[in-house]
Amino acid sequence: MRSLLLGLTLVPALVQAAPVLVPLSRGIELRTQALADPAAADLVVQSRLLAAKHGIRCVSGDAFGVKSPVVTGAACEVRDATGVTYEVKVTAVSSVSVALEVRQTGTLSRAVEQTPFEALPADPEAGVLARYQMTGYSIDGSLVTSTFASLVLRGDGSYAFGERKGRWSVVQGLLLLDGEYTAWGPGALSEDARRLTFHAKGPRFTVSAALAWMDPQAVVLSQASR
Numbered sequence: 001m002r003s004l005l006l007g008l009t010l011v012p013a014l015v016q017a018a019p020v021l022v023p024l025s026r027g028i029e030l031r032t033q034a035l036a037d038p039a040a041a042d043l044v045v046q047s048r049l050l051a052a053k054h055g056i057r058c059v060s061g062d063a064f065g066v067k068s069p070v071v072t073g074a075a076c077e078v079r080d081a082t083g084v085t086y087e088v089k090v091t092a093v094s095s096v097s098v099a100l101e102v103r104q105t106g107t108l109s110r111a112v113e114q115t116p117f118e119a120l121p122a123d124p125e126a127g128v129l130a131r132y133q134m135t136g137y138s139i140d141g142s143l144v145t146s147t148f149a150s151l152v153l154r155g156d157g158s159y160a161f162g163e164r165k166g167r168w169s170v171v172q173g174l175l176l177l178d179g180e181y182t183a184w185g186p187g188a189l190s191e192d193a194r195r196l197t198f199h200a201k202g203p204r205f206t207v208s209a210a211l212a213w214m215d216p217q218a219v220v221l222s223q224a225s226r
Contacts, residue, residue, distance in 0.1 A: 025045070127156065
């Protein structure tokens, strides 16, 4: 029976993978789907993040990185130490664990999918897909008066938010920012991609942020007045 189960694990394309419940700060060995020490694991579940030292990506066409935000429903590709690629789907997220489905398929499309930002008018700066300006920021429901730089999303998957830089991706229609702004959680885009809202409940307080798309004509006028 043990050999039969192992055989099914190694040919996952023919069967439905059972979710593996991985506690926070623990890891998983992709080939056997067994829990493992974080130092030796292919994939480690951290608070709000999946960490994969051999590479992970959750958006087609994106480069493999070492971390990706945890979002329910996201289907990612993760490499193990031998270079084999596995499909890892996040089926559930709780405060203490993450449920994952693992298949040795690597079926994430290699073609770059169109993002919601392609439908927006072209930005005057080459390589920029969209800019967003903060219109509202609150902590625990109380409006905070603060000056934020614009959020700039580039076609190569990078972003700049003032002095902060990192990578962005769109998963299940939600905008994800890595780095410092991972704590903001997934951002909800309006259907026309002209409004962006974040709402994240942390251990100490809740943060809400509303941003509006910056019209290219307004960007040109702003740059001309400097």
